[in-house]
Amino acid sequence: MAKIELENIAHSYQPKPASDDDFALKKVHTVWEDGGAYALLGSSGCGKTTMLNVISGLLTPSQGRVLFDGKDVTKLPPEKRNIAQVFQFPVLYDTMTVFDNLAFPLRNRKVEEGEVKSRVHEIAEILDLSPYLNKRASGLAADAKQKISLGRGLVRKDVAAILFDEPLTVIDPHLKWQLRRKLKEIHTQFGLTLIYVTHDQTEAMTFADKIVIMYDGALLQIGSPDELFEDPAHTFVGYFIGSPGMNLLPCTVEGNRAVLDCGSIPLDPAVAAKAGQGEFKIGIRPLYLELGEQPCDGAVAGRVVSVEFEGSSSIVTVESGCSKFKVRTPEGRPVPADSCWVYFPPERTKLFRDQRLVK
Amino acid sequence: MEKWENNRAWFLILPVFVIVAFSAIIPLMTVVNYSVQDILGPGQRIFVGTEWFREMLTNSRLHDALIKQLIFSGLVLLIEIPLGIAIALTMPHKGWTASVCLVLLALPLLIPWNVIGTIWIIFTRPDIGLFGATINTLGLAFDHTANPLHAWITVLLMEVWHWTPLVVLLAYAGLRSIPDAYYQAAKIDGASRWAVFRYIQLPKMRGVLTIAVLLRFMDSFLIYAEPFVLTGGGPGNATTFLSIYLVKLSTAMDLGPAAAFSIIYFLIVLLFCWIFYQALQAVGTGDKS
Numbered sequence: 001m002a003k004i005e006l007e008n009i010a011h012s013y014q015p016k017p018a019s020d021d022d023f024a025l026k027k028v029h030t031v032w033e034d035g036g037a038y039a040l041l042g043s044s045g046c047g048k049t050t051m052l053n054v055i056s057g058l059l060t061p062s063q064g065r066v067l068f069d070g071k072d073v074t075k076l077p078p079e080k081r082n083i084a085q086v087f088q089f090p091v092l093y094d095t096m097t098v099f100d101n102l103a104f105p106l107r108n109r110k111v112e113e114g115e116v117k118s119r120v121h122e123i124a125e126i127l128d129l130s131p132y133l134n135k136r137a138s139g140l141a142a143d144a145k146q147k148i149s150l151g152r153g154l155v156r157k158d159v160a161a162i163l164f165d166e167p168l169t170v171i172d173p174h175l176k177w178q179l180r181r182k183l184k185e186i187h188t189q190f191g192l193t194l195i196y197v198t199h200d201q202t203e204a205m206t207f208a209d210k211i212v213i214m215y216d217g218a219l220l221q222i223g224s225p226d227e228l229f230e231d232p233a234h235t236f237v238g239y240f241i242g243s244p245g246m247n248l249l250p251c252t253v254e255g256n257r258a259v260l261d262c263g264s265i266p267l268d269p270a271v272a273a274k275a276g277q278g279e280f281k282i283g284i285r286p287l288y289l290e291l292g293e294q295p296c297d298g299a300v301a302g303r304v305v306s307v308e309f310e311g312s313s314s315i316v317t318v319e320s321g322c323s324k325f326k327v328r329t330p331e332g333r334p335v336p337a338d339s340c341w342v343y344f345p346p347e348r349t350k351l352f353r354d355q356r357l358v359k
Numbered sequence: 360m361e362k363w364e365n366n367r368a369w370f371l372i373l374p375v376f377v378i379v380a381f382s383a384i385i386p387l388m389t390v391v392n393y394s395v396q397d398i399l400g401p402g403q404r405i406f407v408g409t410e411w412f413r414e415m416l417t418n419s420r421l422h423d424a425l426i427k428q429l430i431f432s433g434l435v436l437l438i439e440i441p442l443g444i445a446i447a448l449t450m451p452h453k454g455w456t457a458s459v460c461l462v463l464l465a466l467p468l469l470i471p472w473n474v475i476g477t478i479w480i481i482f483t484r485p486d487i488g489l490f491g492a493t494i495n496t497l498g499l500a501f502d503h504t505a506n507p508l509h510a511w512i513t514v515l516l517m518e519v520w521h522w523t524p525l526v527v528l529l530a531y532a533g534l535r536s537i538p539d540a541y542y543q544a545a546k547i548d549g550a551s552r553w554a555v556f557r558y559i560q561l562p563k564m565r566g567v568l569t570i571a572v573l574l575r576f577m578d579s580f581l582i583y584a585e586p587f588v589l590t591g592g593g594p595g596n597a598t599t600f601l602s603i604y605l606v607k608l609s610t611a612m613d614l615g616p617a618a619a620f621s622i623i624y625f626l627i628v629l630l631f632c633w634i635f636y637q638a639l640q641a642v643g644t645g646d647k648s
Contacts, residue, residue, distance in 0.1 A: 058543050079549035091544040093558040104558075108549040152548060 002068040002082075002160035002193060004032040004055060009064035011050055017062070024050045025061070026217040032161070032195060034069075037187050039208035040197045043240070047217040048197045052163050055195065056083045068160055079108075082160040084153020086167045090145030094138040098129055101137045102151045109156075123155045126186065143175045147182070154186065161193035168203065180207055201241055213237050229285070235355045238283045244315060246283040247325035248352070258282050258351065262321025263300035265344040271351050271358055278353040286328040288348035291316060292341045299341040307335055318342055393618035411619035421620065423596065424604040425627075428580060431515070431600060435579040436572060438519050443526025443571065444564070447534055448556070450527070461531075464524040476588025479517045483589075503590065507597035510590050514598055517585055522578065526571045533567035534560060569639040573632055580628055 011025040020026060025047045032038055032055075040048050053059040054066060057078035065074045073081055093101050102120045111119075124130045127147045132140060137148055146167055153162050164183075168176045184207065187194050198204050204211050205225040213220045213228065213236070221233040232238035238246030251258040253275040258267050260282070267282075292299065302320030316327045316335055320342065327342060329335060351358045394411055398404045415421055446464075451457045470478070485491040485502050494501040503513040537559065545555045583602040586592065592599035592607070599607075601624055609617035 053543075056543075056547060058546065078543070078547045083547065085544065085547050087540040087544060089538065089540060091538075091540050093562070095562045096558065104550070104554075105548040108551065108554065149544070152544075 003034040003070075004161060004193060005067040005070075006030050006032075006051075006054070007065040007067065009051075009054055009061045009066065011054060011059060011061045011063075023062075024217055025054065028064075028217075028219055030212070030219055030222065032193055034193055035191045037184075037194045037207065037209045038196065039204035039211045040195060040214060041199065041201060041204040041211055041240070042214035043199055046214045048199075048214055049165055050217075051214070052085070052165055052195065052197055055161070056085045056163050057081045058085075082156065082158045083163060084150075084156070084159050084161075085163040085165065086146065086149045086153065088166045088169050090142060090149050090170070092137040092145055092148055094136070096137060097134055098124070098137050098140070098148060099133040101148050102129075102155050105152050105156055119155055119157070123151050126154070126189070127151050127182070142170045143172070143179055146171065146179065150183075150186075154190070159192065161195060164194070164196040164198075166198055167196075168198075176203075183207065201243070213240065215240075231357065231359070232283070232350070233357050235281060235283060235352050238350070238352075242285060244286055244326045244328075246285055246350075247289070248281050248283045249323050249325065251280050251282050253280055253351070258349070260300065260321065260323070262302070262323065265298045265300065265349065266346045267349060267351055268346050274358050275351065276353060276358075281352045281355070282344075283350045283352055284344055284348055286315065286326040288345055289325070289327040290343040290345070291318075291327055291329055291333075291336060292343060293336050295341050296343060298346065299343040301339065302342050303339055304336055390618045390621050393614050394622055395615075397615050407615065411615045412623070415616055415619045415623060418616075420596075420604065421601075424599055424601050427599070428601045431582070432576055432579045434515060435518055435522075436575055438515070439523045439526050439575055440568065440572060442519070443523050444530045444568075446523070446527045447530035448560070450531055452535070461528070464527050467521050467524055470521075472584035473588050475517065475521055476585045479513065479585070479589050483513050505594055507594055510594055510598050514586050514589060517589065518579060518582065521585070522575060526575065529567040529571045530564055533564035537563045565639065565642070569636065572635055572639065576631060576635060577628060580631070 006028050009025060009028045010023050012023045014022050017023055028051065040051065042048050050059065054061045057066075057073070057076055057080075060075065065072055067073065068081065078085075093104060096104070099120055102123060103116045106116045106119060120133075121130070124133055127150065129144065129147055129151060132144065137145065140148070149167075150162070153159055168179060171179060180203065183194070183196075186192070194208075196204070196207055198207075209224065210222055211225055211228055212222045213234075215234070215236045221228060221237050223231075223233075228237055228241045232241065232246065235246075235248050239248060249260055251260045253259070253267070253272060254264070256267055256269050256272045257264045258272075258280070265282070295301070300320050302318040305317045305319045305324065307317075308315045312331050313328050314331065314335065316329055318325055318327055318340065325342075395406060395408060396404045397407045397410075450460050467475070482488045483491040483501075483503055485495050491501055491503075501509055503509045541559050541563075542555065545559060550558070581602055582600055583606070586598050586600060587603055587606075590598045592603040605617060605620055605624065608620060
């Protein structure tokens with residue numbers, strides 16, 4: 001178990017990076033608390049896996065230091081770091097039995113055979129793998145294979161953190177849920193630091209205490225699922241979290257009001273006071289917009305373009321001026337047929353300056 | 360589901376049957392036809408049943424050639440497979456050096472087989488050949504035309520030079536198809552270089568190595584052109600392998616015995632391939648008790 005600190009980490013896959021764009025990871029500076037369950041969320045190619053490999057030691061970063069419990073491990077190879085990693089596709093030693101697979105990391109470290117046996121049985125029990133111990137690993141289903149990969153990490157007593165690189169990609173949906181619950185159980189039982197890379201926000205939200213959002217090689221925000229939903233620090237977070245994502249509309253700020261091309265809406269005065277200079281956008285969750293047939297202050301006129309039913313609610317697409325946005329309305333509430341008014345509650349309307357949240 | 364005999368899909372595979380019939384089955388049947396008859400001349404033939412088979416199975420020269428052939432193919436597999444894997448493991452993974460290696464390795468495979476024999480005749484000549492002359496200047500009397508052991512070494516060397524690249528290419532393809540995650544996981548598990556080879560690379564190469572073993576066995580068991588050009592089966596009968604003996608028989612117009620021999624030869628190859636295939640498929644599968 002360990003606290004993991006990344007000090008000004010940057011990594012480029014090119015030997016001589018010329019500009020910022022050559023870096024897959026740009027100046028990451030963060031702390032992963034001991035025993036935390038983190039999800040690393042971002043679209044493909046944003047540097048999630050690079051970051052994971054820097055932590056596990058498969059990559060040595062071009063710049064910066066990695067500290068485990070205050071100890072510099074930047075130059076240490078993966079086998080010396082007490083890190084376990086589970087990959088996207090199950091990695092197994094095909095010709096070995098499940099038992100031998102689980103025993104492999106211990107045997108490589110010359111652990112005495114009696115101890116290997118008790119440790120493997122203990123871990124197999126936790127992962128429900130006991131019935132398969134004498135079976136060839138290659139013949140098992142994908143979820144059992146992923147459990148073996150995980151088991152190879154857990155079997156070592158000194159393991160500090162487990163890193164997951166989209167481990168549920170190849171698992172059937174109904175087993176995903178089971179396996180995720182197993183991970184949660186293991187997390188509470190062992191108190192390990194877990195870092196879980198995914199591009200599936202539902203997976204991240206259900207798994208982690210803290211979600212780390214990455215975009216283009218940088219960390220945008222670290223927070224609980226709730227914080228990310230309510231107060232996204234960056235327009236990307238607003239857009240990426242939630243389905244559909246936050247409505248983002250370009251605007252200018254005049255006094256306490258945001259002026260859009262389709263009208264103006266009041267802002268929270270405290271926020272408007274800090275607006276300063278820059279390129280502005282307002283962002284609001286589809287959930288918080290209100291549809292009405294009568295004009296009122298803080299509402300803009302629009303036209304309903306389409307309605308999608310999603311069971312307990314509907315997603316209404318509204319066109320207003322040159323922009324389109326989505327409104328989530330609860331089931332049963334009447335949706336205006338054509339022209340309508342959309343109300344922006346000031347306390348829910350976020351202001352972004354140069355893509356960053358003003359607060 | 361319709362009954363299989365009413366199924367119109369049969370029409371679609373009919374062309375294949377026709378091609379296979381003309382390319383394989385009918386020629387094979389001619390051989391079968393010869394093997395049970397004694398042909399004395401045009402229109403003069405006598406049915407002899409299994410006589411040629413019995414004669415061939417008790418023919419001591421055939422036994423002699425078969426044993427030589429088995430030793431030869433065994434040595435070829437023992438040398439070429441490990442050597443091919445070793446070379447594939449040391450080859451660069453990417454970049455222009457990998458392309459250069461691949462092209463250089465493929466060169467021997469592109470040369471016509473009888474030209475290979477000719478190259479090696481010149482290469483091993485004791486007076487002017489690079490190899491033969493060098494060995495002789497080192498003080499070792501080397502002459503593959505007179506000494507049976509030297510003839511064997513030369514044929515083996517030629518075979519290894521000619522065909523190891525095929526094993527390398529197959530093994531290299533197998534190695535390149537292993538995802539990086541395997542090596543990364545092995546690093547994290549603290550696996551040694553040997554353990555990576557034994558538990559990741561070798562099992563992942565099983566498929567291509569099965570192909571390599573089968574191809575190299577069949578080809579070396581049927582080897583003809585190269586030793587025919589290089590040694591002509593000599594000195595004496597030292598390098599008279601099965602196919603060389605077979606050609607000697609048939610050119611002597613003993614078509615009946617030669618046909619019977621061909622069928623026996625074919626069955627031996629089939630049998631060995633089946634054994635190899637079964638054995639390689641069974642290694643490292645199945646559960647432990």
